[in-house]
Amino acid sequence: MPNFGRGVLVALLLLIGAGRACAQEVFAIDQRFGEIDFRVSHLGLFDTTGHFARFHGDLTIDATAPEKSGIAVEIDAGSVEMPWANEVDLLRSPPYFDVVAHPAARFASTRIAADGPNRFLVAGSLDLRGVTQPMMLHAVLTGRHHDAQGDVADFIVTGAIRRSAFGMTTDQSFISDRVELIIHARVILTAAAHAQ
Amino acid sequence: MPNRVAAVWSRAQRRLHWWVAALILLGFAIAWPMVALPLTELLLKFLLYQAHKTIGLLVLALMLWRLLLRARRGRPPPLPGLPGWQLRAAAAGHAALYGLALAVPVLGYFVAATAPAQVPTLFLLVVNVPHIVGPDPAAFAALRLVHRAAAILLVVLAAGHAAMALRHHLHGRGELRAMWRG
Ligand code: HEM
Ligand code: HEM
Numbered sequence: 543m544p545n546f547g548r549g550v551l552v553a554l555l556l557l558i559g560a561g562r563a564c565a566q567e568v569f570a571i572d573q574r575f576g577e578i579d580f581r582v583s584h585l586g587l588f589d590t591t592g593h594f595a596r597f598h599g600d601l602t603i604d605a606t607a608p609e610k611s612g613i614a615v616e617i618d619a620g621s622v623e624m625p626w627a628n629e630v631d632l633l634r635s636p637p638y639f640d641v642v643a644h645p646a647a648r649f650a651s652t653r654i655a656a657d658g659p660n661r662f663l664v665a666g667s668l669d670l671r672g673v674t675q676p677m678m679l680h681a682v683l684t685g686r687h688h689d690a691q692g693d694v695a696d697f698i699v700t701g702a703i704r705r706s707a708f709g710m711t712t713d714q715s716f717i718s719d720r721v722e723l724i725i726h727a728r729v730i731l732t733a734a735a736h737a738q
Numbered sequence: 739m740p741n742r743v744a745a746v747w748s749r750a751q752r753r754l755h756w757w758v759a760a761l762i763l764l765g766f767a768i769a770w771p772m773v774a775l776p777l778t779e780l781l782l783k784f785l786l787y788q789a790h791k792t793i794g795l796l797v798l799a800l801m802l803w804r805l806l807l808r809a810r811r812g813r814p815p816p817l818p819g820l821p822g823w824q825l826r827a828a829a830a831g832h833a834a835l836y837g838l839a840l841a842v843p844v845l846g847y848f849v850a851a852t853a854p855a856q857v858p859t860l861f862l863l864v865v866n867v868p869h870i871v872g873p874d875p876a877a878f879a880a881l882r883l884v885h886r887a888a889a890i891l892l893v894v895l896a897a898g899h900a901a902m903a904l905r906h907h908l909h910g911r912g913e914l915r916a917m918w919r920g
Contacts, residue, residue: 584784588858625854625873632777716781 550656566610571599572691575728578617583718591724592624592633599649601729612651613664619647637712644671649679660684664699670708677703679723692732699725742812746920751811754804755917758797758839759896765793766893769886784857791850791859795867798843805836817912831899838892845885852878 578594599615620641622633634641651666660683668677679701686695702722706714747755772786816825850859851869859867871877907914 587860588856590855625856626777627855628777629855637778713778713780716784 550654550662566602566604566607569601569603569729569731571597571601571613571615572694572728572730573598575694575696575726577724577726579724579726581722581724583720584716590624590626592622592629594618594621595623596621599727612654613649613666614651615649617647617649619645619670638710640671647671649677652676668703668708670703671710673708675703675707677701679725681727686731691730693730695729695731697725697727697729699723699727742810743815744812746814747917748807748811749920751804751807751813752917752920754800754807758800758804761793761797761800762839762842762892762896765790765797766889768793769889785863787857788860788863791846791867792861792863794843794846795859795861797839798847801836801839801843805840814916817916819911828902831895831902834895835892835899838888838895842885842888842892845881845888849878849881849885852881854878 573596576597578597579591580593581589581591583589594617596618597615599613601613602611604610619639620634622639622641623630624633626632633639636643639647648669649666650669651664653665655663655665657663657680662681662683664679664681666677666679667674679699681697681699684696684698686693688694700723702720704719705711705721706719768786768790772783772790775783775786777783816828820828847859847867848871850857851871852874854873854875856873859869861867903914903917
């Protein structure tokens with residue numbers, strides 16, 4: 543299945559500078575400027591936000607073979623944090639992220655479509671706690687600039703999952719099943735590696 | 739506090755005294771299991787915290803009301819027969835009880851407001867009491883110790899105060915009866 547619709551490929555080629563992406567290029571998602579936050583609701587009364595401190599990912603663009611293009615992100619599940627006392631041990635434990643058995647969570651895109659100017663719909667699959675489920679993300683390009691790392695593009699990516707779909711059914715009385723994801727990602731447009 | 743002299747404790751003063759005493763003891767009793775409860779019992783933990791904060795805020799409101807009545811109406815004169823040093827000790831003890839019963843809930847409010855986990859304070863589980871300061875781990879660490887120490891001091895002092903009241907009662911004096919029935 544081609545990962546990118548034609549329009550998206552054109553948009554991304556414009557983003558990185560059309561002349562450069564003649565073959566496959568891999569762009570790193572810079573964790574130092576990124577953030578993967580998740581938010582749950584408690585009894586509909588208030589929310590709590592947690593985040594993952596460590597993750598890495600790539601955006602691959604292949605102008606000649608669009609089906610090889612896509613986004614892949616790996617998250618260190620053990621780096622989960624929440625602003626509660628003693629929460630880290632709880633979140634790492636088997637009823638939650640079960641990080642000993644499943645140290646990494648992975649997202650891989652299956653299809654990316656344009657959704658308006660600077661907006662993208664990213665369909666993919668999320669592998670969490672050993673369960674793989676389809677997942678849809680909305681990405682918005684919020685800014686581009688040039689800094690010490692070269693050209694960078696900032697995205698805000700949002701989506702939601704039901705945690706029970708991944709077998710995380712604990713404490714449904716107090717923690718909502720729906721988990722919202724809010725991801726701030728910075729893609730370094732200076733190609734990190736040339737695969738071919 | 740202006741020392742106006744009333745004939746007897748008013749009914750409101752008596753009721754407030756005993757309601758505040760009961761609520762302080764209840765809030766104090768809830769505090770320990772609420773903090774000790776593991777995060778695996780989140781719903782219960784949350785409900786105990788909200789109960790604790792609701793009770794504490796009620797204590798604050800009732801204490802302010804009491805203070806107002808005390809300033810407006812005053813208190814009955816001390817029953818005769820006690821040496822001056824005992825009257826002065828009792829007055830100092832009562833002032834300390836007033837001060838602590840006001841300070842402990844105020845400190846508790848700031849504990850809740852500065853806590854890193856931004857759990858709202860929901861009076862009676864429905865009225866969101868805004869936090870005028872935000873999370874601050876260093877302030878939280880200090881405030882929770884001060885709040886706890888002040889609460890323990892309050893309860894110890896109240897126990898001593900109750901012991902004196904019972905002692906006087908057993909010696910046939912009328913203070914306890916006056917606070918109970920007017
Ligand atoms: C009569 C009034 C109150 C009394 C006697 C009281 C007593 C206590 C005690 C003894 C503790 C320590 C428990 C422990 O460390 O195991 C505590 C903790 C706490 N109190 Fe209060 N409190 C009162 C009012 C309030 C109020 C009005 C609030 C907030 C609006 C409040 C918020 C808290 C919080 C958030 C903690 C937990 C701190 C932590 O997680 O370690 N308290 N209280
Ligand atoms: C947390 C619990 C308590 C607090 C904070 C408290 C506080 C006070 C205060 C501030 C006063 C002085 C009132 C004024 O001068 O306006 C007072 C008076 C009094 N309290 Fe308490 N009290 C508590 C518990 C008790 C208990 C358990 C008893 C009895 C067993 C008791 C018996 C009395 C009596 C008899 C008086 C009148 C004393 C007098 O005539 O000078 N109190 N209390």
